[in-house]
Amino acid sequence: MFSNFSCKEERSSVSESNIANQNGSHPNLILTQNSVSKIKSQLGNVPVFDATLAAVKQDVDLAIKAGIDVPIPKDMAGGYTHTQHTLNYKNMQKAGVLFQLLEDEKYAIYVRDMLLEYAKLYPTLNRHPQERSYARGKFFWQCLNDSNWLTYTSQAYDCIYDWLPKEQSDYLNKSFFRPYADFLSIETPKYFNRIHNHSTWGNVSVGMIGLVMDDDELVNRALYGLKNIDIDNNALDNDGGYIYDKDGKAGFLSNLDSPFSPDGFYTEGPYYQRYAMYPFMIFAEALQNKKPELKIFEYKDGVLLKAVDALLNLTDANGEFFPLNDGQKGMSYFTSSLVSVVDIAYHYGNQKPELLSVAKAQNAVQLNAAGLDVAIGLRDGKEKPFIKKSMELTDGAKGDEGAVGILRYNDDNNTVGLVMKYTGQGLSHGHYDKLSFSLYEDGEEVIQDYGLSRFVNVEQKNGGGYLKENKTFAKHTIAHNTVTQNETSHFNYDFAVGSNNHSEKYLFDASNPNVQIMSAKETNAYPGTNFHRTMLLIKDAEHKKPYVLDLFKISSEKENQYDFPYYYFGQIISTSFDYKAEKNLAELSDKNGYQHLWKEAQGKAEADHIQFTWLNNRTFYSITSATSNNDDIILARIGANDPKFNLRRDPAIIISKKNTKSTVFASIIESHGDYDPVAEKANMAYSQFKAIKVVVDNKAYTALELEFKSGVSRVFILSNGNAAKDAKHTLKINGKNYEWSGSYYFK
Amino acid sequence: MFSNFSCKEERSSVSESNIANQNGSHPNLILTQNSVSKIKSQLGNVPVFDATLAAVKQDVDLAIKAGIDVPIPKDMAGGYTHTQHTLNYKNMQKAGVLFQLLEDEKYAIYVRDMLLEYAKLYPTLNRHPQERSYARGKFFWQCLNDSNWLTYTSQAYDCIYDWLPKEQSDYLNKSFFRPYADFLSIETPKYFNRIHNHSTWGNVSVGMIGLVMDDDELVNRALYGLKNIDIDNNALDNDGGYIYDKDGKAGFLSNLDSPFSPDGFYTEGPYYQRYAMYPFMIFAEALQNKKPELKIFEYKDGVLLKAVDALLNLTDANGEFFPLNDGQKGMSYFTSSLVSVVDIAYHYGNQKPELLSVAKAQNAVQLNAAGLDVAIGLRDGKEKPFIKKSMELTDGAKGDEGAVGILRYNDDNNTVGLVMKYTGQGLSHGHYDKLSFSLYEDGEEVIQDYGLSRFVNVEQKNGGGYLKENKTFAKHTIAHNTVTQNETSHFNYDFAVGSNNHSEKYLFDASNPNVQIMSAKETNAYPGTNFHRTMLLIKDAEHKKPYVLDLFKISSEKENQYDFPYYYFGQIISTSFDYKAEKNLAELSDKNGYQHLWKEAQGKAEADHIQFTWLNNRTFYSITSATSNNDDIILARIGANDPKFNLRRDPAIIISKKNTKSTVFASIIESHGDYDPVAEKANMAYSQFKAIKVVVDNKAYTALELEFKSGVSRVFILSNGNAAKDAKHTLKINGKNYEWSGSYYFK
The missing domain is CATH 1.50.10.100 (Chondroitin AC/alginate lyase)
Incomplete structure (x- = not known):
């Protein structure tokens, strides 16, 4: 109809004798004439x-x-x-x-x-x-x-x-x-x-x-x-x-x-980086084959190859991407498009043997020269384990717009990953969650990032597209493990303002595998209020498992309400505080994501610390948190005002401080035991900690005391303004002198 | 203090030269002198x-x-x-x-x-x-x-x-x-x-x-x-x-x-049977060794050995016991006490090679003659797979007090188990759930039995003992996948009345692996009302996976309210009916377990059938159910009036018929597709069925029509009063004559 080639029979007879009759130059993109010969x-x-x-x-x-x-x-x-x-x-x-x-x-x-x-x-x-x-x-x-x-x-x-x-x-x-x-x-x-x-x-x-x-x-x-x-x-x-x-x-x-930082972090987040990496790499491969003069793999100091490395590191122990910003859980580097990406990175990079172990797990290769290279490497047993290490990945085109920090602890018994987000907005897929974090153990979520509200390619759920609740809940601050002030999201949920700002790195030091620390500040989310969050991943001789120390310092001249949630999973085992379960459930508040939270129960801390123990995946976890007597403790659950049941009914514990100017949230998060339903045995079902106390908090220093039930104590002191490695500090606490160099003291 | 042996040093020196000096007869219980020699x-x-x-x-x-x-x-x-x-x-x-x-x-x-x-x-x-x-x-x-x-x-x-x-x-x-x-x-x-x-x-x-x-x-x-x-x-x-x-x-x-029926079913249920089997078997072993004249393993026609076989069959594909009555989920035949039980059954029974495969999975043996026998069998490669088959296990000392029916379908792609309970009360651990059921696929619960409300050996939860909610929720009828009349549990939750009654077997036929059927009646749970439930597990050429056909016939002279829940897991994908989510949540009603259910949403069927699709464990499921226009559809969730958060927040869909005398609930439950979050692909996300209709319902017959979306239809007719295999039936439906022999027609 549109050409003389539209008749099938005719086409077949014309063309079938044509093979190799044209001495053209194709293929020359992903396969090339040379690579085809070599592969054959x-x-x-x-x-x-x-x-x-x-x-x-x-x-x-x-x-x-x-x-x-x-x-x-x-x-x-x-x-x-x-x-x-x-x-x-x-x-x-x-x-x-x-x-x-x-x-x-x-x-x-x-x-x-x-x-x-x-x-x-x-x-x-x-x-x-x-x-x-x-x-x-x-x-x-x-x-x-x-x-x-x-x-x-x-x-x-x-x-x-x-x-x-x-x-x-x-x-x-x-x-x-x-x-x-x-x-x-x-x-x-x-x-x-x-x-x-x-x-x-x-x-x-x-x-x-x-x-x-x-x-x-x-x-x-x-x-x-x-x-x-x-x-x-x-x-x-x-x-x-x-x-x-x-x-x-x-x-x-x-x-x-x-969108790429010099470290190869893609500002939209790993889920979209995974989606974008295939076109980036496949076009780069084609350009390298056809226009090698562009030296595309050297562009921006080799950012494409760095991006592959960054992306592989933005995953839990199972290779699933951290769902920062809009990210659908379960997506992993086993997705087929990443087969090409890993192979291209191996072939055009320096044949890093660690990439071979990822390719081995993918159990497939790109069918071209890059894939052949990988297959030969695997055949010849060249692979080395891809061990994910602690790292900070800067955000921003120049690497000066905050970062994502990842602290990991791996030994024979433990695989813990702690992820803190102190980046820029992340374009249109960004969430309003400055200084938020998530925690993983053995590839399972302990404290979750909700991710997106969407069922990708499930037609019944809004044609597989984003759901309304993505904007009304998942992007809001209260949906994340960070502080919401006065029930309003960061930057007042204004995309333009959010896009003009980013958090600031303060400190990242993973050099001591037993005391790893990351710290960042956010001064623009709420004008007049400064946030400074510091998270440590500690492997302590006193504890069988690594634990997290979480210090969230807030400075403000005005009185505000600060809501601080932890989105855990599973069933509540015990609480140190009294609470009253609600006879009827109502939304926690009426906007900014709060309308999607049911208030299931409420209590008062009534003590200088609280302890909260839960059971999930046959594992016992506890949060021990410094409080004021008057802090409200809210047990909440996602799912209010959700007319199409688009949201998961996941729980959270929220510590809420009202009419408060400057303050500190300080918590220990620990995995401490397990339950075996076959032996019906609860092993180490109790927190190993007795208390956590804020012993100093001023402009220059914040100091915490962690008390184990064994009687042993630890003191953590952070220099709030001077992160220099060679700075000397002295501080007297309760009559005892502490002297140290560098940004923090922990002992 | 109490004897002259209380000083440790003295004891050691006295006794250490004593070995083998006494020519006594011990050991002679579990180990014997002969078996010790043989083992050595x-x-x-x-x-x-x-x-x-x-x-x-x-x-x-x-x-x-x-x-x-x-x-x-x-x-x-x-x-x-x-x-x-x-x-x-x-x-x-x-x-x-x-x-x-x-x-x-x-x-x-x-x-x-x-x-x-x-x-x-x-x-x-x-x-x-x-x-x-x-x-x-x-x-x-x-x-x-x-x-x-x-x-x-x-x-x-x-x-x-x-x-x-x-x-x-x-x-x-x-x-x-x-x-x-x-x-x-x-x-x-x-x-x-x-x-x-x-x-x-x-x-x-x-x-x-x-x-x-x-x-x-x-x-x-x-x-x-x-x-x-x-x-x-x-x-x-x-x-x-x-x-x-x-x-x-x-x-x-x-x-x-x-408590044992002639088939070896223990009336308290499999969780307690597992607990009791060890003392039963260990004492039997000791008696057999020391008092063989008792012939304990032949007692009651060999009920102990039958009981082991029954118990192993009362499990899902992972070997976890069905949590009928009070049962804690996760308990399985890998529990150490069942190592002895399996070994004893092998040794004192007929060395069934299927038991060896269970022992192999347990990967441990009893350290005596029985365990040696098993270890030798394993070493010599004698084991055969233990394939769980469809079976009916009668209840009652004489086997005439109802039964548990298990229908299974296993092939390379599917492992489905359907369990229906039409037993007696089950002593003090019994639940008020006549004709209830649960459904498993590949060892995962699809439609769950809640089990008990207890965290065994978790001290923080009521010293590891039963929780209050076991009596106020888990035992009540509304906590189960069966019908509650007038918001009152079976037998008015009266233990004495429940203990004097049991359901009656009507029909069990698993001879055709593609159309397996079980059917039972309950006439005492509500005086004046008769229940008759029939469940089929069908592998149909029109459907990739086996599906369940569920027919619950109710006959009553009085008008009642009938509530019929399905306790599913996961997230709602679509519903054929409109519903309104509640702005605030309240208990569904105020007693008999209803007080523990939140009403999350409510709608009307407004059609002669409804369809409900959900996603769990990356699998799509649908229920297609015949309804009347006026039926209420309630989306509920466990957790109301639960001041200590003892209950799991699991969801249910409840079909509720009010002011109704005799009626039929007829549903198809199907697993029909899956979701791959790595490929982001929804495969067969839609039910394969268009509708289910009740085309005949009278005292003698109930007939259902199942319509596939493909246009194909199936007709199921049950003879409600004559389950004889050789009975001849004819029935005209919409002008078409159906003739068949036996209790049911399906084509």
Whole structure:
């Protein structure tokens, strides 16, 4: 209809004798002519590569058997047409690789026939009928998914490009791919010209097809963004983020400059970094193969390779990403897109043997030179364990906009991870949770970060998209393990203000594995109030397990209410304080996320410390916290005002101080025992601590005393203003002189 | 002080040359002189036995190093003195075995020294200071634990009996063991003379020490109970159960007669059967060794061996017991006491090779002839898989008081277990839940039985004892997946009435693995109302997974309210009906367990069927249920009026019919898809069913139509009054004639 290649029979007969008849240069993106030769020579001799290839062949053979299905776009994510178009690009990409490596023309025919169906469909389409997105696509409800499609399909097209008669590739280039690339860029600038993971995909998809077609205009558009366009600087996307960067930056390189810190931390958070890493790395690989003069892997001091390392470290013991900002729990570095990312990092980096152990766990490789390299490394037993260490990952393009701190303790019995967030806002996926933290033990959440409120790709739940409660609860401060002042979220929940600010690193020192410390300040979340949080992960001879010391110092001239939650899991075993359970449940308050918390019970501390013990996953945990007599203790549960049951019914304990100026929250969080339901034995069911006390708190110093039940005590003193390693300090507490060098004392 | 053996130094020097000097007959209970010789000849050649022995040796060597600690009794369960005395009897039992098998006298010395400490302490003690129990013990808060102590310690005593100088064994017999046995029997008849798991332990402990001491009076007391005692027939124990059997039965043999059905089902339920099996089997083993003329393993047509088989079948795919009646979740056949039970059943039964696979998973054996036999079987590779099959286990001494039905479907992809309870009351641990059920998939609960409300041995939770909410919630009907009439529990929650009644089996047929059915009636729970529940486990060509068909027919002349809950887990994905979430939560009603349910949301069915889909453990489930327009649908959650947070906050959906006489609840429960958070893919997230309809319901027949979304339909017809296999039926439905033989039609 649109060309003389639309008749299947004719096409087959024209093309099938064409293989290797064109002495073109393709493939030259992800596979290259050289790498194809090398791979072929190794097949049968590289177990992980061979196994991946066999699995891919099985998938595609089934897909070919099932036949080509290119439905008219209709559904939201999770629906039939969405799922089918997603399947199509994945199968085409795989089929392209199979054609190159196995030399079986049926795979080329499959890609070609499907492409011709798409080329036929494309001109008939307006924007997708679902109107939910700020940037509606063609085959999908949002351009983002169209760019996924084009990024994968470009690879397939590259693999059959030389095999296709020139008339056919000309036809596809002119009638389909170039218009499609223009659609995703020129026709949708608010999608293409952002600093955002969406735009990265947009840039990469346009760049990848540009590289296939040798269309430098597209490649440059991808690298440097659209120029001279009319923009509305205040336009917002679906997630409430700004569409345009205030400095007018756009394009792939700008998306490398700005959301990435020099340490490779991606400001949106690990869940979105995982999503963005594939296009970043796959385009970098293509550029390195086709335009090596760009030296893309050396860009910004090698930030792409650092980013892979950072991302792998932003995970719990099971490889699942910390759900900072908007992040869906359960996503891990075993996701298929990270197979390519790890392989590319290995191949184009310094063949770090630690990456091989991740690849080994992934048990699959990218089917190209990078994957071959990894498979050979694995075959030859070169891998070393990837041991996650304590580290601080700075945020901000220049690394001066706060950081994420990760303290870890690993030995034969314990795998503890403590994550503290003192970053910038994190673009539109950021949460209002300055100085928040989460705690992991053996890959299980002990004190959780709620993550996002969304069921990705579950169609029944708002088409798989973000749920209302993401904005009304999950992003709010009270949903996090940090302090909310006067029942109002940080920066008054104002995205513009939040985006202009970030927390400040104060101290990070993991050099002593038994006393690791991180500390940061936040002075802008509430004007007139300064926060300073310090967290330690301590392995003490007095305690079988590592424990957390948590010091949250607040300075203010005005009286405020400070609410300080810990989101634990499981069942309450004992409390040192009396409380009264509510006969009827009501929301805790009426806005800023509080409306989603049921108040289940309330009590008063009535003591200078409280203790709270719970049981989860057959493990006993306790929080011991310094209090004032008059502090309210609230036992809360998520789920109020949740008309569609979108939220998980998880519990929290909230310490609330009212009419308070400056103060300190100081707590010990410990895992201390376990319950065996088969032996019916409770082992170490009680906290090992008797109390925690604030013994000094002034501008210069805060000192805490930790009392074990054994009678042993520890003193922790923090210099609140001088974090210098060589500073000398002396302080008299209760008649005893303490002298030390450096920012803190612990003994 | 109490004898001339109280000086440690003297004792050691007197006894250490005594080994094998006495040509006595001990050991002759669990170990025998013959079996000890045989074991010694095999050591080093029976891997599981050797490994168990090495582990036991390590435990005891550590205990010996730690020294003997026999504290003055003080604490409740979970507390220090309770835990120490428990440890002591376990260590003594192990040390006795080690002495026999390893011939190292230090183990005999350890047992002797500890026994002398106990003998010294015993006469100084009144009943335990904790006053919680109806039958307070000496070393423990309840006699039950003292009997545990004596049952294990008897074995240790048997092992060193011949090694001890006669003066010393005479002293222990007269000053300690005989008085202690009298204390547990004559002095505490309300504990000793019951039909109850407590008394089984009581009987066995007295019998075991009697066998060691060759004290036939004690052995007979154990076997036949106390005679001619004054009893109060209405006395109740801590759990609200009757203390004395109405027919005056007592003793070990009566405890075998009555709580066990001929199929080996123990009326209290599997959790307590697990607890009782050890004393039953260990005493049987001792009797078989010492009084083989009793032929104890042939008693009641071999009920002990049948009971082991029944118990192993009352478990999910992970070997965890179904928590029918009072049962703590997580208890499994990997508990150490069941190691002995399985080994004894293997040795004294017919060496069933399926038992070896359980023993293999337990990875430990009893250190005697039975365990050796198992270890040899394992070494020689004789084991066969223990495949749990569908079965009906009758209840009642004669097997005519209802039953538990278990339907299972196992193939490479599915492990489904459906458990329906139509038994008698189950003594004092019984719940008021006639015709209740629970559903398991791959060892995970899909529709849960709540189990008990208790944290066994967690001292902070009421000393590890039963919690108030066990009586106010867990035992009530509304806590179970069955029908509550007029917000009142079955038998009006009257233990006497409940104990006089039981449900009636109607039909059990698992002969067709693709259509398995069980059906039972309950006519006494609510006078004037008849319940008839039928559950099918169906593997249909139209569905990838097995599904449950649940038909609950109610006949009544009066108008009533019928509440029908399903206790699911996880998050709601979609509902076919509209509902309104409550702004504030209140109890569902004010008594009979309803006071512990929050009403989270309510809606009306407004259709002839509803559909409810949820996500748990990354799996999608749906209930499709026939309704009337006016049915209320309530989304509830456990946890109201729970001042100590003793209850789990688990959800339920309740279908409620008001002002209704006779009616039918008909539902399909299906597991139909899964969610992969790494691929972010929802696979088969929608129910495969369109609807379920009640097409006929009269006295003779109930017919349901199940409509798949594919367009395929199934018809199920049940003959409500004639379950005969050879009965011929015809029924015209909507003009179509159905003819079949047997109780039901499904096609």
